[in-house]
Amino acid sequence: MEVLDYILDRRSIRRFSDQKIDSETIKAILTAAMYAPSAVNLQPWHFVVIDHWPMMEKIMEIHPHARMLQTASHAVVVCGDLQLQHDDGYWVVDCGAATQNLLLAAHSLGLGSCWVGIHPREERRTAFSRLLSLPSHVLPFALVALGYAEEQKPRPERFHAEKVKRNGWKTPFYQD
Ligand SMILES: Cc1cc2nc3c(=O)[nH]c(=O)nc-3n(C[C@H](O)[C@H](O)[C@H](O)COP(=O)(O)O)c2cc1C
Incomplete structure (x- = not known):
């Protein structure tokens, strides 16, 4: 399949x-996460x-929307390191990139996954x-829940031409 x-x-x-x-598959997924881009490559x-x-x-018990762990094989908590980040707030963007890599790697290896939000909710x-x-x-x-999928979901339509502008906010990129 194409990327x-x-x-x-x-x-x-x-x-x-x-x-x-x-464990080899878990390692492959974590490797993909660690190959994500990060500011100044600080990972x-x-x-x-x-x-x-x-x-x-x-x-x-501590997360109200994590019931999918009932059947998950594994979960991964992606964490950011304030001492390693490039500057204030960069850990969030870098961890977002790593999390997305993790989800895509899981999918490419035939696994299902779900991103479960922790940051920025303080509690x-x-x-x-x-x-x-x-x-x-x-x-x-x-948190990323991982396992072999027992449900299938079709590809939804998500391309919205009106979200794309040309050379600034005022001109649509796509004009029919
Ligand atoms: C920051 C973030 C937080 C999310 N938190 C949850 C969550 O707590 N529980 C959950 O079941 N899904 C969660 N999701 C998954 C979204 O519901 C899901 O990505 C969205 O509905 C789009 O569906 P798709 O991932 O199938 O394309 C979260 C996704 C993101 C990016």
């Missing part, structure tokens, strides 16, 4: 089969892999920091 198809066909998957993801991220059911249960950040015993300079950014 462009992988990008357009990736969907958030929230129901997974019993099949567990093997200010860390990844906490969750593969223990009691931990999945605890996450579902979620605090709860995850406590649960994972993160040092104070490491902030949880997003």
